[in-house]
Amino acid sequence: MSCQSPIVVALDYPILEDAMNMAQRLDPSQCRVKVGKELFTRVGPAILDDLHKLGFDIFLDLKFHDIPNTVANAVAVAARAGVWMVNVHASGGRKMMEASANTLQSIQGANTLLIAVTVLTSMDQQDLAEIGIDLSPQEHVQRLARLAKSSGMDGVVCSAQESSVLSHELGKDFCLVTPGIRPTGSDQGDQKRIMTPTEAIQAGSHYLVMGRPITQAADPIAILRQVNTDLGVVI
Numbered sequence: 001m002s003c004q005s006p007i008v009v010a011l012d013y014p015i016l017e018d019a020m021n022m023a024q025r026l027d028p029s030q031c032r033v034k035v036g037k038e039l040f041t042r043v044g045p046a047i048l049d050d051l052h053k054l055g056f057d058i059f060l061d062l063k064f065h066d067i068p069n070t071v072a073n074a075v076a077v078a079a080r081a082g083v084w085m086v087n088v089h090a091s092g093g094r095k096m097m098e099a100s101a102n103t104l105q106s107i108q109g110a111n112t113l114l115i116a117v118t119v120l121t122s123m124d125q126q127d128l129a130e131i132g133i134d135l136s137p138q139e140h141v142q143r144l145a146r147l148a149k150s151s152g153m154d155g156v157v158c159s160a161q162e163s164s165v166l167s168h169e170l171g172k173d174f175c176l177v178t179p180g181i182r183p184t185g186s187d188q189g190d191q192k193r194i195m196t197p198t199e200a201i202q203a204g205s206h207y208l209v210m211g212r213p214i215t216q217a218a219d220p221i222a223i224l225r226q227v228n229t230d231l232g233v234v235i
């Protein structure tokens, strides 16, 4: 059964048992899951099989950023592992993204979504200035998202604060994956460009990546259920 919820729960754990305990409490009809650098570096690709066996769609978030050949080959390995979504950094440039998209297309039966990270949701204007980018986060996100679309990406990772402008400019089919989601009252942590789940969906986000507000809650399942209810998701 395909998942009707836009929520992707980030399984950011340094220990396999903790990640699997959380996954076993979650229901694949109520969310997807994300495997990121912390968990993957600790436990390796076997986690993908474990989560697939539980029925989850998996976002493999390794944010590849390297020369075109290396990134395209890494994307191919991810697609062959059957992940639902994989990401690369848009700042790796057109040639890197095109090589990835072309390689993915050449894999028979692959239907993995290829998504480009624009400006990390933990960054604000001052962080961008320090790395030599004298644009607002929104301007830089727009620039990278245009490049990502014209390089064959299925969508981008951005903050929900940019979803509205990207949805208007790039069309409703261009997939907007938005971390930095914080239900009212939850701790902002290291995220700078945040929005509530309801605001994010209203702004045009397709998928909401949520880690700590769910995984570190006293009752993670209650929070997930509440967000799905607030979004009107019928399970």
Ligand SMILES: O=C(O)c1cc(=O)[nH]c(=O)n1[C@@H]1O[C@H](COP(=O)(O)O)[C@@H](O)[C@H]1O
Binding pocket: 010, 012, 036, 061, 063, 087, 117, 119, 120, 121, 122, 157, 158, 179, 180, 181, 189, 191, 209, 210, 211, 212, 213
């Ligand atoms: O690609 C990502 O998933 C990502 C991109 C980005 O710009 N910001 C961002 O927070 N993420 C990831 O989304 C998750 C957010 O987690 P929380 O801040 O705990 O909700 C983490 O796993 C991050 O690695």
